[in-house]
Amino acid sequence: MTSIDLGDFPGWVQAGTTAVALYFAYRAARTAERLYLVERERDEERSKAVEQEQAARVVIWMEQDTEAKTDHDVDLGFMTGERGTAQRWEPLAVVRNASDLPITDVIIWFQRETVHGPDDSEFRDDAQNHPGIPPGSTYKFRADPSLLKPRSYGNADIAFKVSVYFKDAARREWIRHADGRLERTSRNPGRSHS
Structure with missing residues (x-):
């Protein structure tokens, strides 16, 4: 073996x-x-x-201008159909740069939606340019008066929104949306407006 x-x-x-x-x-x-x-x-x-860090410290919101009121055509009686005028406070966009550095190339973007019914609404917007906002500053912007005037009257619901585009100190581009979201972008919303 x-x-x-x-x-x-x-x-x-x-x-x-x-x-x-x-x-x-x-x-x-x-x-x-x-x-x-x-x-x-x-x-x-x-x-x-x-x-x-810097962009997160830039905020925008809407508030009513306590110094400016305008007359608007309103429906005074639901059943009677009477019309009249009433004063309404004008909306302001408020931008706060709470960071320690300036922001530049600021574009305030007003949006207005008028809803007349479930399938009937109109949308208009307006963009305003501003060279910059220093650190720790708050700036207020008024919408273009043409944006405030309704094209038609009636029982329309009007919603104003405002967003802001800006560049931080490192020249990064940002949009703070009306709903509070912060988005890094390479698209300047002002380029698309006429």
Whole structure:
């Protein structure tokens, strides 16, 4: 009979420890890869937070101008159909730059929607340019009077919204939308207005 040489005991121990070492090296590489991906995601989040730090401190809202009132045609009687005039406060856009750096190339974008019925509405907008707003400042802007005058009368619901486009100190372009969202953009909304 022939005998098969299976090696000696130290050879088997060495082969076993090599296999175990390779397994642990593989597990260490997988763990390092996961840690790298987690840290890369954290770095991206930190970078985004730093990038948005100034822009996040720029806000816009609507308020009523307490000094300016205009007369508007209104329906005085639901059943009688009588018409008359009533005074209404005019809307103002208020932009606050609460950051420590100026913002530039500011465009205030007024939007007005008049809803006459479920399938009947009109939408108009107006953009105003401003060179910049210094740090810690609040500026107020009035909408173009033509935007305030309705084209038709009746029981229409009128909604005013305002957004702001600006560049931060690093010349990154941003839009603060009427609903409060902050968006980095490369599209200046004023370019699309006539």
